[in-house]
Amino acid sequence: MSAAPAAPGDATLVLPPSRRILITIGVMSASTLMALDSTIANVALPSMRGSLSATTDQIAWVVTGYIIASAIATPLVAALSGRLGRKTIFLSSIVAFSVTSALCGLASSLGELVVFRVLQGVSGAAFYPLSQAILLDITPRERYGQSMAIFGLGVMVGPILGPTLGGFLTEELSWRWVFFINVPFTVGSFVLLALFLPGAARDRSRPFDLFGFVLLSLALGSLQLMLDRGEGQDWFASREILLELGIGSTALFMFLVHMLTSPSPYVSPAVFRDRNFANGLIVSAAVGVVLYSGSIVMSTFLQELRGFDVMQAGLLLAPRGLGTAVGMLLVGRLIQRYDPRGILLVGLTIVAISLVDMAHFTARTDVMPILFSGVLQGLGLGLVFVPISTIGFATLPPALRNEGASLHTLSRSLGGSAGVALSAAILSARTEGDFARSLADVAPLDRDFARLAGPLLDLSSPQGLEIVRLMLARNALETAHQATFWFLFAMVLAAVPLLLLLRRPPRAGVPAPTSAAPAPHPSDAAPEA
Known part of the structure; x- marks a missing residue:
């Protein structure tokens, strides 16, 4: 399905109101799930620890791995959506998020659960930025406020309701249902976006900046790991934390220099x-x-x-x-x-x-x-x-x-x-x-x-x-x-x-x-x- 801009120079797509509503439901279902999953597993960690025979430090990687993976993958979304198409990336991410959610619920060991949670974080990284960009594209400028209110409702309320829903599912069913619950909602989101989300222009002229991506990933991963593990490792009294700080700071400095000097940087200074x-x-x-x-x-x-x-x-x-x-x-x-x-x-x-x-x-x-x-x-x-x-x-x-x-x-x-x-x-x-x-x-x-x-x-x-x-x-x-x-x-x-x-x-x-x-x-x- 195609849609035209409202007027020359205006990026807003002219769509029937009913189609805009269905697209909004589709993108917000995905974004709200991502928001929920940032906190829904927190209250289930003690149950997971007992079920998988893990220590407190080990089970914390279920949360840490998800957060770090999502942080590293988020900047990659813009580059991939530009080259492969926003719709393609969004639909692929929904499928991957659904599959990895089911695999998290089926995990039989701590190692499996951490790996699947990392993949789940990577899969869901596209939901926030692409949902926001899509809502802006299908909304006239005078209604940006209403559009961002709808987006913010899922993003802000999701993390708040996550612990409540996670506690209910863990008590009434099992910790595995904090992951299984994602599957039916992702299926509905996929169907709506596959049918009604219009395609967008691709930009294949800008080369992918692999060096910039590696530097930013290293910086984000190291600094995020430092923040997540600092309290448990006594902060800067720990060699691990000092090493992560050194690697993260160096990589971030190199990334900024590269961004300002490269003809096609990973993140545009503009x-x-x-x-x-x-x-x-x-x-x-x-x-x-x-x-x-x-x-x-x-x-x-x-x-x-x-x-x-x-x-x-x-x-x-x-x-x-x-x-x-x-x-x-x-x-x-x-x-x-x-x-x-x-x-x-x-x-x-x-x-x-x-x-x-x-x-x-x-x-x-x-x-x-x-x-x-x-x-x-x-x-x-x-x-x-x-x-x-x-x-x-x-x-x-x-x-x-x-x-x-x-x-x-x-x-x-x-x-x-x-x-x-x-x-x-x-x-x-x-x-x-x-x-x-x-x-x-x-x-x-x-x-x-x-x-x-x-x-x-x-x-x-x-x-x-x-x-x-x-x-x-x-x-x-x-x-x-x-x-x-x-x-x-x-x-x-x-x-x-x-x-x-x-x-x-x-x-x-x-x-x-x-x-x-x-x-x-x-x-x-x-x-x-």
Whole structure:
């Protein structure tokens, strides 16, 4: 099936509304599955560990392998879709994701499961960037906000609902169903896109930059591995972490030099000349920090301090997704009437307020304030995601959309990985440090403390000393969570000044500024079959 641009110079494809809806359902089914799979397996790790006779460190590779593989493969999507066709890559990725999901569920050993999860991460890497690029291509510019609201709904809500769904499937069926559940949805997505997604132009004139790809893959893989394993390896006290940092930093430096000097680089420098898009990448990374880290930190708070089990914690986190959905629905309408930069500022402010509220949580905090803060944070995230996507892509030349969407996805993922790693480091360091200081403070006061405790607590007995240690450890964990929420608040605050660097995107019918020249678009580009 073919479709023509709306007008000369306009990349929007003219499609019947019913066909646009079916394409949207197809691409969003795939993207939501990718978002769900980033967190759905986390709560099932203990069950997998017992079933496959693995250690805690070994089973962690089920998550780590998926994340690293996806990060490495994401930049490759733009190059392959340009040469082989966007539709071909998307459909092939859906088939591969479906097959590898089924293989993950059928795995009989840890080695098999890790290999299949790596392949699943590679297969699904195309879903985010291509879904975003496709939605932009089939949507008129004046409706970009609504289009990005739909895209953001799946991307933002998926990771939040993942633990809840994963806990339910693991308890009621088996950990294998956190993978099997993907199969029917991928089949439906494949059928819709095979029937209704139009082909796009291919660009075979630009040679594939193998050297650039190897350098970027090495940089992303090494740095991602450092972030994922740093906490367990005591960070820079470990030779492994220092080696990964050295390899990643060197490869990244070489990649940047190569990108700026090569005639046909793996990532075109032209994409960074668009000021809105470049600054939007940083804000997107900050959103990734709060989206992933906030969920994990709150989950540990609910389980370790408030005493909820995995399923209960998942249910208490679910309203955060409800807030995000409401924010997406609101912003889809507001963005047509108001400056997206103003909406972005409101969203960041709401997220910041929610984090200040969470930074005051204690082990005695009631459920209602927890639910309210979660909904508030979700609302703010919903108001942030759509404007930053709209602002970033409104002035980006259509020829750079595939690359832009890949980088947008990558920045959010890397922000999430860095945020999770830093949050875990803060939690660990503050818990150990506060516990040690509290223990040192109590030691000189043992006699007075024993007099006050009286017969309720005998400090001369091992049981009494253990009770004191547990009390101090609990208080240390509480202050550590508060410090981590303050760190996330600081990350949001740091993103606010970047709003001053953003230009208001052009309204419908107004030509976009040409500050960033489009990448070469060969006249002999062959239409995709």
